[in-house]
Amino acid sequence: MQALSDVDFEVRNGEVMALVGDNGAGKSTLIKCIAGIHGYDSGEIVYDGKPVHIHGPKDAAKLGIEVVYQDLALCDNLDVVQNMFLGRELHDWLYRLKEPAMEQRTVETLSSLAVTTIRSIRQPVASLSGGQRQSVAVAKSVQWNSRLVILDEPTAALGVAQTRQVLDLVKRLASQGLAVVLISHNLNDIFEVATRITVLRLGRDVGVYERARTTEDEVVHAITAGIPTKVAGIAETDPTVVS
Amino acid sequence: MSSDVDVAAPGIGLPEGGEPDEPEGLGRRALVNLRSGNLGVLPVAIGELGIIAFFAFTATNFFSSANFVNVIVQMAGVTMLAYGVVFVLLIGEIDLSIGYLSGIAALAVAEFQLAGSSHDYAGWAAIALGILIVAGIGAAQGAIVALVGVPSFVVTLAGLLIWQGVILHVLEIRGVIVIEDNLINDTANYFFSDRDGWIIAAIIGGAYAIIELSGAIAQRRTGIPLRRTALMVAKLAGAAVASFGIVAICNKDRGLPLAGLLMVVFLVALTFLAKRTSFGRHVYAVGGNAEAARRAGINVARIRILVFTISGIMCGVGGVILAARINSVDLNVGGGTLLLDAISAAVIGGTSLFGGRGEVRSALIGSLVIATIGNGLNTGGYKTGTIYIVTGVILLLAVTLDTIARRLQARSGR
Numbered sequence: 001m002q003a004l005s006d007v008d009f010e011v012r013n014g015e016v017m018a019l020v021g022d023n024g025a026g027k028s029t030l031i032k033c034i035a036g037i038h039g040y041d042s043g044e045i046v047y048d049g050k051p052v053h054i055h056g057p058k059d060a061a062k063l064g065i066e067v068v069y070q071d072l073a074l075c076d077n078l079d080v081v082q083n084m085f086l087g088r089e090l091h092d093w094l095y096r097l098k099e100p101a102m103e104q105r106t107v108e109t110l111s112s113l114a115v116t117t118i119r120s121i122r123q124p125v126a127s128l129s130g131g132q133r134q135s136v137a138v139a140k141s142v143q144w145n146s147r148l149v150i151l152d153e154p155t156a157a158l159g160v161a162q163t164r165q166v167l168d169l170v171k172r173l174a175s176q177g178l179a180v181v182l183i184s185h186n187l188n189d190i191f192e193v194a195t196r197i198t199v200l201r202l203g204r205d206v207g208v209y210e211r212a213r214t215t216e217d218e219v220v221h222a223i224t225a226g227i228p229t230k231v232a233g234i235a236e237t238d239p240t241v242v243s
Numbered sequence: 244m245s246s247d248v249d250v251a252a253p254g255i256g257l258p259e260g261g262e263p264d265e266p267e268g269l270g271r272r273a274l275v276n277l278r279s280g281n282l283g284v285l286p287v288a289i290g291e292l293g294i295i296a297f298f299a300f301t302a303t304n305f306f307s308s309a310n311f312v313n314v315i316v317q318m319a320g321v322t323m324l325a326y327g328v329v330f331v332l333l334i335g336e337i338d339l340s341i342g343y344l345s346g347i348a349a350l351a352v353a354e355f356q357l358a359g360s361s362h363d364y365a366g367w368a369a370i371a372l373g374i375l376i377v378a379g380i381g382a383a384q385g386a387i388v389a390l391v392g393v394p395s396f397v398v399t400l401a402g403l404l405i406w407q408g409v410i411l412h413v414l415e416i417r418g419v420i421v422i423e424d425n426l427i428n429d430t431a432n433y434f435f436s437d438r439d440g441w442i443i444a445a446i447i448g449g450a451y452a453i454i455e456l457s458g459a460i461a462q463r464r465t466g467i468p469l470r471r472t473a474l475m476v477a478k479l480a481g482a483a484v485a486s487f488g489i490v491a492i493c494n495k496d497r498g499l500p501l502a503g504l505l506m507v508v509f510l511v512a513l514t515f516l517a518k519r520t521s522f523g524r525h526v527y528a529v530g531g532n533a534e535a536a537r538r539a540g541i542n543v544a545r546i547r548i549l550v551f552t553i554s555g556i557m558c559g560v561g562g563v564i565l566a567a568r569i570n571s572v573d574l575n576v577g578g579g580t581l582l583l584d585a586i587s588a589a590v591i592g593g594t595s596l597f598g599g600r601g602e603v604r605s606a607l608i609g610s611l612v613i614a615t616i617g618n619g620l621n622t623g624g625y626k627t628g629t630i631y632i633v634t635g636v637i638l639l640l641a642v643t644l645d646t647i648a649r650r651l652q653a654r655s656g657r
Contacts (some may be wrong), residue, residue, distance in 0.1 A: 057540075069538065075531035077599035078524075086528055087539030089521040096519055100462045 018190040021200035036060040066141035073137040076126040109143040131162025150181040300622030308495035318614035319502035320565035324585035325606035327557030335598025336395035340402030345562030346577020348373040353420040353572040366426030374559030381555020388546035436499035444490040447484040465527035530598030592643040
């Protein structure tokens, strides 16, 4: 079965590219290809102007591509520091953990992202609010010098204030020069933070819209009834990811 | 907590909630722990004190130094098994084969040391071989769980039957194998002289102080302010009082048992493994959220296999001590309430059956509770049935507490 065909997707440094589409449009498949979780049969990934091959999550991580999965990123029973370094703990030759160093780097990362609502970095993640948890998940993904961060539905299941918190964080990531891909069903959120919007429909891309020059109605129309051709007025982009 | 409504305006951010080391930090921490489902050892410690007080007044000969030493020796074997159980429970699995695995280890050790046979190995070699065998069995069972995906309950239930069968096969013909090797028997029957006991107490108290203080100094060097200084002083004083107190009581009778020291040595080593190494961190992560652990790049199957191997090793250690206590291996080896006592010990001590929460020390504390009840009801002249009923009720209480704590955790999250 073919999940995606003829899809061009591009994200630049310092921009938030929203990826929207109805259920089954192929959003998740597309990011899984970029993250190395799925393979792809044909197509090309261009990163930093050079063609690259991504055959597994490790390849993606090596390139600086990190994905923040909805609700699957954190261990509730571990504290903030433990989650931030999960799987990549700092340790000495005896495999003894370097807790102070990890605490220090956690504090630095969180403050560089202006995540200030977490009272103690030693409290278990279970005791954090949804917005705080999402912030920790994002901070975890960016602390490894990542350059492309993909957020899968980061505001689903969050309240108003907590959504605010996460959206601010998304803007801050882009303003720090990272390329950000945001998958969401919520057009309000998207129109607030996105620089550009890519719409997928039935496994094809039906257009790339610049936020400043489009309306919610136009995007909704593209999601529900878009025709898979290039939309006039938008320059043709090079195939797939360019960061 | 008010933090749920805190919103950081872009770039501004609320003032950091007073850093985590406020004077009321201890109380707050306890509250946070409680809300997130970490009951800690407090309920069990209080329960144990109650049990001791009850028997001190009702059972003659209970509150004596001789009986104190008895309890230490009686609980040592079960405690070793329970240490392994803690790791298995931490990854959210169960190991029902531990009772008879310890029996297999005891049987192997007894066979290897057998004088007059073709394999009359030295005590230490027999012990090493016995432990190696059950470590291998544990690893094999773990591999079936981790790589094939058969539920651990079924794999280890099959193990329980298989290893019991093996023991019956061998011992129905052989009857009883007597252990004559001194080193093996010493694991349960050696008592340190008064002077050695004091030296050991000093070493344990001193080593604990050095580790705590060096950790604090390392933390200070990175510029993170020291938290909970009062707690640290209290812990150091507590460790010193406990180690010297225990030796003082033992010295009034036969002296500090080697089995007691072994319990402490394994407690320290396994706590280090669980809390201070990346392996231990991954064990907690797999129990907390295996999918998150996998996406963080942790080899989940490897962790599961290693944990079942640890369980096997601890069965070996416990099996040797249990056999040494009666200087022999017979048809009952590894049977009786051993399996249930070991799992109950870990759970009563506060390790969650649902994975991800618990400490190695909970095995020691839970095992102490079970041994105290058994010993107290025995010296008080109660029947075995009463011991089972009381232990069962306490186990039910412990699991109920755990379940309630987990509910609270689910509620406090999000």
